[in-house]
Amino acid sequence: MRAYQNLTIKHKQIVWAWAFLAIPVLFYGVIRFYPTGTAFVISFQEWNLLGTRTWAGLENYVRLWNDPVFWKVFQNTFVYLLIGTPVSLVLSFIIAYHLDKLRFMHGFLRMLYFLPFMTSAVAMAWVWRWFYQGVPIGLFNNVLAKFGIAQIEFLNSTTNALPAVLAPAVWAGLGFQIIIFMAGIRAIPTSYYEAAKIDGVGWWTVLTQITLPLLKPTMVFIVVFSSIGFLRIFDHVFNMTTNNPGGPLNSTKPLVLMIYDTAFNGFNMGYAAAQTVVLFTILLVVSLIQLRLLRSE
Amino acid sequence: MIRKIKTLTLAGLASTAVLFSNAAQAVEIEYWQYFFQARVTAMEQIIKNFEADNPGITVKMTHFPYADYRTKVAAAIPAGEGPDVVQLFYGWLNDYKQAKLIQKLPAAEFPTSNIDKEFFPMVQAMKEGDNYWALPTAVRSLALFYNTRLFDAAGVGGPPATLDELVATAKKLTKLDGAGNITQVGITAGMNAQDHHWFREVLVRQMGGEPYLNDYKTVNYNSEAGQKALDFYVGLAKKHKVTAFGFMDEPQAAFKAGRAGMHIDGSFRIGSLNKTRGLKWGVAELPAGPDGTKSNYSSYWVNAITTKAQGEKYDASVKFMKYVTSDASMQIWLDTVGELPAKPSVGLTDENANNAVFGPFIRGLEYANTTKFANESAQRQALMDMVSRMDIEGQSAADAIAAAATEEQKILDDYYK
Structure with missing residues (x-):
């Protein structure tokens, strides 16, 4: 007590700040960092949830390196990222850009775009899964059949399945990105646009010289945010392919689904933890690269 | 007079003995299974009948969602908590065995020669040497x-x-x-x-x-x-x-x-x-x-005695296992859950084997793998x-x-x- 009384006001403030911070720090330590650390340890062990853990050295990582399914899954994960992120970035910008100019029913339209973001991914995935079915129940194929066009195998195909699964995931994320983009657009001072108007500059120049450069921080945020989302994609894939999780022939399987399958169907915790460590590393590296690339000079 | 005292002492001793033996018999064992309404209802019925036949043994049933099953059992038994008798999927038996979570059924109470004869043949997947590790009440085909x-x-x-x-x-x-x-x-x-x-x-x-x-x-x-x-x-x-x-x-x-x-x-x-x-x-x-x-x-779910059950709890668990795998329990399970009896003596009764719905499944058990x-x-x-x-x-x-x-x-x- 005496020690506390001897502190200066500044130090007392620091003590109090730490006192309040202790709760979230403790929370993060126990809920986040402790399990993360344990996952790293388990990745060097063998454990089936029931018995004792035994040390396995680098065995899990060696196995991962030699596992053809892992490389397929690794590739899928990046396909999700490399298609999903640019497509959703471009789409959400175009929508936000035009929505910003629109006054008529602006709020209603914005709500419509935002709605999928608030919907449960599971429910959405199941509805889309039904859309994609073949005749006689699938919505899209029934329409095609009505016009005498051959059916398209959306999900039961090694080439079409991944884009088919990705589409609702992109759609679901759009609402959030549109809102962020609109906030970014609104934050650009109008004086720039007025100056451009006085100079008689065309809309293209305004877009490329004023709007886009000034939206860079917004875009960095969205790219990083959605990249992490696509790298961690799971619920859409899992729910749309429960009959053949990540299939057919692993063509839609992302890393997270492989982790889930290894851990809770195979009960191979060590191997699953090794995959988790790899996913963690990928997320870290991708995020760092993006931050570096997109940071303003 | 002396005789009277003798009688009294004897009576006293006898009643104390009865008291003590009662105390010793008041055993509670725990039974775990995953939650599925019909299975829980059937097991409640089986437990009720068992307790009526075996005064002094009570069985406490715990059930929880299927998804939590493995983790809970694995955490509880080594800590000396959890079930004495546990239900598990036959495919998991090996893992449970290796993790020393379950123990062999005693050969004296569950002789392999009898079980080989009495149960449908695919149950022999649970046999090792002179012991069975676990036995089902019901099977599916x-x-x-x-x-x-x-x-x-x-x-x-x-x-x-x-x-x-x-x-x-x-x-x-x-x-x-x-x-x-x-x-x-x-x-x-x-x-x-x-x-x-x-x-x-x-x-x-x-x-x-x-x-x-x-x-x-x-x-x-x-x-x-x-x-x-x-x-x-x-x-x-x-x-x-x-x-x-x-x-x-x-x-x-x-x-x-x-x-x-x-x-x-x-x-x-x-x-x-x-x-x-x-x-x-x-x-x-x-x-x-x-x-x-x-x-x-x-395929089937089996019941096994865990390594947690020791001493009098073990004895009570053996008794309970005997009842759970009895003809009476199998009939209750068929009537309540709709899963097939694991013994021909129950499955192939005229009534069950010729049942329009269950019959084909039960007949299939005779040649099932x-x-x-x-x-x-x-x-x-x-x-x-x-x-x-x-x-x-x-x-x-x-x-x-x-x-x-x-x-x-x-x-x-x-x-x-």
Whole structure:
């Protein structure tokens, strides 16, 4: 007590700040960092949830390196990222850009775009899964059949399945990105646009010289945010392919689904933890690269 | 006088003894299973009967969601908490055994010679040397469900008895639209459902093969018989065009919706089909193979005594295990849950074996096999991929089955290493 009384006001403030911070720090330590650390340890062990853990050295990582399914899954994960992120970035910008100019029913339209973001991914995935079915129940194929066009195998195909699964995931994320983009657009001072108007500059120049450069921080945020989302994609894939999780022939399987399958169907915790460590590393590296690339000079 | 005192002392001693023995008998054991309403109801009934027969033993049942099962059991038993008697899927037995979570059933109370005689043969998968590790109350098997309305409409007299008849019947039941798309399948198909069991334990054997060797540690279906079985199975869709993989998303959904003439499924489907309005269906034994071979696949949940049960709790657990695997319990389980009795003495009573719904399943138990899975979902995936390779990528049966056998052998090798 005496020690506390001897502190200066500044130090007392620091003590109090730490006192309040202790709760979230403790929370993060126990809920986040402790399990993360344990996952790293388990990745060097063998454990089936029931018995004792035994040390396995680098065995899990060696196995991962030699596992053809892992490389397929690794590739899928990046396909999700490399298609999903640019497509959703471009789409959400175009929508936000035009929505910003629109006054008529602006709020209603914005709500419509935002709605999928608030919907449960599971429910959405199941509805889309039904859309994609073949005749006689699938919505899209029934329409095609009505016009005498051959059916398209959306999900039961090694080439079409991944884009088919990705589409609702992109759609679901759009609402959030549109809102962020609109906030970014609104934050650009109008004086720039007025100056451009006085100079008689065309809309293209305004877009490329004023709007886009000034939206860079917004875009960095969205790219990083959605990249992490696509790298961690799971619920859409899992729910749309429960009959053949990540299939057919692993063509839609992302890393997270492989982790889930290894851990809770195979009960191979060590191997699953090794995959988790790899996913963690990928997320870290991708995020760092993006931050570096997109940071303003 | 002395006599009186003697009598009194004796009486006193006797009553103390009774008191003490009562105290000693007041044992509570714990029973764990996963939550499924009918299973819980059945077990409550069994516990009630057991407690009435065994005053002094009480059984406390705990149940929780299926998803938490393994983690909870694994955490509880080493800590000296949790169940004395536990229900687990037969495929997990090996893991539980190796983790020392369960102990062998005593040979004196559960002699292998009697059990071999009294239970359906596939239960022997639980045997090791002179002991059984666990025993089921009820078992499940496969049968052919058929839609009687569609059969009548197509003028088909009855369910097929052989694979050739199956194809012929399915052809009559298949309907196409103008563009040639299937709108009603003759028989459902999908390795994701029960068909992988049908393939492994039934079709491969019927074509003259032996799906596994070395106590299910070596894959053996990469043979001529296996190829024939696969050709037959994929041929239903590709050659005879009486089915489509993934038709209406799930086989059982197509059957429930009345869009499938026939459907192979387990006895656990009976309950949900009963609840489907407007569906009229019948059950038949699985069709026999070209040379008349009959086979079936059976799976089950077993009860085992955990390593936590010691001393008087162990004795009480043994008694409880005896009752849980008794004829009376099996009948309760059949009536409440709809799962089949594990003993012919209960299953093959005239009433049960000739039951229009349960009969075909129970008769199937006599020649059923049980696959010892190392990782059921991964092994199922190997067979799903096998069919996808033929269906989507157009591989030959020989290549597809070779790839599946390699994949599955790897899973087994990793597990048994």
